[in-house]
Structures are given as C-alpha cells and as structure tokens.
Amino acid sequence: MSSVVHPDRGTIATCASRVGLAFLEGRPVVLGVFALRFVVGTLLVVGADWSSPGLWLATISWLLTVWAVYLINGISDIEGDRLNGSSRPLASGRLEVPAAWAIAAILLTLSLLLASLFPRPFLLAVLAFVGLGLVYSVGPWAAKKAAVAALAVAAVGVFLTYLAAALVVGGTVSASAVVFAAVASSWIAVVGHTKDFGDVAGDAADGRRTLPVMLGAERARVVVAAGTGVVSAAALALGALVHQLRTLLVLGAAGPIVIVVTLLAGGGDRRGEKRPYRSFMAGQYALNVAALLGALES
Helix, strand or coil: CHHHHHHHHHHHHHHHHHHHHHHHHCCHHHHHHHHHHHHHHHHCCCCCCCCCHHHHHHHHHHHHHHHHHHHHHHHHCHHHHHHCCCCCHHHHCCCCHHHHHHHHHHHHHHHHHHHCCCCHHHHHHHHHHHHHHHHHHCCCCCHHHEHHHHHHHHHHHHHHHHHHHHHHHCCCCCHHHHHHHHHHHHHHHHHHHHHHCCCHHHHHHCCCECHHHHHCHHHHHHHHHHHHHHHHHHHHHHHHHCHHHHHHHHHHHHHHHHHHHHHHCCCCCHHHHCHHHHHHHHHHHHHHHHHHHHHHHC
16 A cells, blocks of 8 residues: 555655745746736726636736746756856756746646636737747847847836736726836836846856946946936836826835945855845835735725
C-alpha cells in the first residue's frame, strides 16, 4: 500500500513546489500591484459592485494572464539574470525551463477560459496583454532589448489593465479616469527605468540597450531623476487642480523621494543600485492604495 501512496504524494509535492517557484518567478510584488490596478480600474467606473462574483473571476483571469506573461519573461531573461547574479528560481536552476513553459501554458489556458465568460472586449484585452508580453520578451527584436521600447510596452500594459477592469464593469469611463490611468502609466514609462540600475553588466552582455548601458550609470541616474520630476510635477498639478484626480498628489509626493534615492544610489553594490526601483514600486503601491481608499470613501 505505502509503495503506491508515497510516489503520488511525492509527485504532488514536486508539482506544488514547481508552482510555488513559478509564482516567485512571476514576481509577487508585481502581481500585487497589478491586482491593485485592476481593482482601482473597476472603481474608476461609477457603480462598480464588488459583491458580484463576476468581478472576482475577471480579476483572477487578469492576474493569471499577468503571471503567465512574467513567467515567460523570466524564461527569456535567464542568461541575463545569471550574468547579473540573480537568485530567481529560473536563473538559479531551482525551476526547470520545461516546467516553467508548461505552467505558463496552463495559466494562459485558464485565464482565457475565464475571460471567455465575459463580453468580448474583455477577452480581447486579455489577448492584447498576452501579445504585449510576447512583444516585450520574445524574439530577436524583443522590446526589452531597448530601453524606450521596453518601458513603452510596459506602460501600455498598465493602461490596458485599468481599461480592461473598466470594461468588465461597463458603463461610461469618465475623462478623469482616463487621465488617472494615463498618468499612472507615465510613471511606468519614465520612472520604470530604475529597474535597470544594478543590471548593467548582464544587460550589456545580453545585448540590451537600457539607459545605464547606453548612457552610463551616473548619467542615466540624472536622466531618470529629471524625468521623474516632470511626471511627479504633472501629477501634483493635476491632483491640486482637479478634485477627481486628487490621489495623483501621491505621485507628486513620491517623485522627490525617488529622485533623491536615484541620485544617491550606486557604489557598485547591486542591492544599493536597486533602491531606486524599490522606491519606484513603493510609489505605485501608494498611488493605487490611495485611489482605492478614495473610491471607497466617495
């Protein structure tokens, strides 16, 4: 009897372990902010009812899509991640590439099945996000190889997340909601370059033209800091002038923090070089939490 039971338990444990590693490869901190964006996106449309099981299913569908896309990105990044000393599951060899592909395929299948339960625009949004993910990660002309193209694709994916959530709810999306999504996406397009600090050696060896690779780390910090100032100033102005956009004041406050951290980072320590990215992510979380709280209060 035991000779039959134990192998099954071992198989289940192995599968569970691989799924857990795939989740880590999908970057939980990124999945978390995408979940926040989707929830905020539904609340940008007046009358969203979060007691509806449909909204929960749509959220799960979107997050499965995001997870699959980031898992595929992890597969495509293995060589560069190893050169940069990354400890991610794929780069460290803890998760095998065939297993990662299989899990990504299962995630995409589940996400599309759930998306098919909703009106066609939502399904098309899911397919568009998958397409953006492939454009970003796969092939000799992958957008990730060029700094501007990479962040432009990422920003479109963020804007699409807010839009897809609104499509599930239906109704009319206000101009202020579109502006909010556009500013939030601009934070990605500009301040998102902070993710490349600390990865110069691996990115250069992998043929990527990130800002630190093209300009050098010091000059890239100045450029990113200047861009951050422009985005945060715009967010501050819009938040102060338009009541419906008051939560953008959070980015206005986060901007100076990111600027200081970006300009002071460096010294060859990879952990230190990643501080600007962590402050950039904190700004995203703060913005979306503020928007969520603001929508619940109103």
